[in-house]
Amino acid sequence: MGREVRTVGVDFSRGQLRGAVDIAPPAAVVQGDMAALPFSAGGFDAVTAYHSLIHILAAEQQAVIDEFARVLRPGGRVLVTAGTVDWRGTNPDWLDTGVEMQWQIAGAGATRGQLAAAGFTITDNWTGTVNLDGNEEWVFLAGRLDG
Secondary structure, eight states, X not given: OOOOOOOEEEESOHHHHHHHHHHOTTSEEEEOBTTBOSSOTTOEEEEEESSOGGGSOGGGHHHHHHHHHHHEEEEEEEEEEEESSOEEEEETTGGGSSOOEEEEEOOHHHHXXXXXXXXXXXXXXXXXXXXXXXXXXXXXXXXXXXX
């Protein structure tokens, strides 16, 4: 028999959280910063970060992955997406909001290194096509927190 799962979504943007409530109604949503998650240490079994690290400055991405490790219990799991190559870009009027959006994609090799530095062992990885602004290749990295 499986155990009950509680899902929590975190985003910096209130607008994104409102959208999350519509598509994932059983999930709790919390406005927060990935670099300083508003949760106790060791309180989660898993962290999933799809297309989110890419919106963090490259110099701060290690701190975010370290924060994922902090909130996970020992042996906890992580699943993140990484770009296939290092890439930087901006859009000065993202989604016609007048707000600039930036992307800093570290590339899969760098993300693997960041996960290892935070204490994760990569348990699986694969490349898949995701249709964001076209058919783009992304690397999915699954890991387990050592300890």
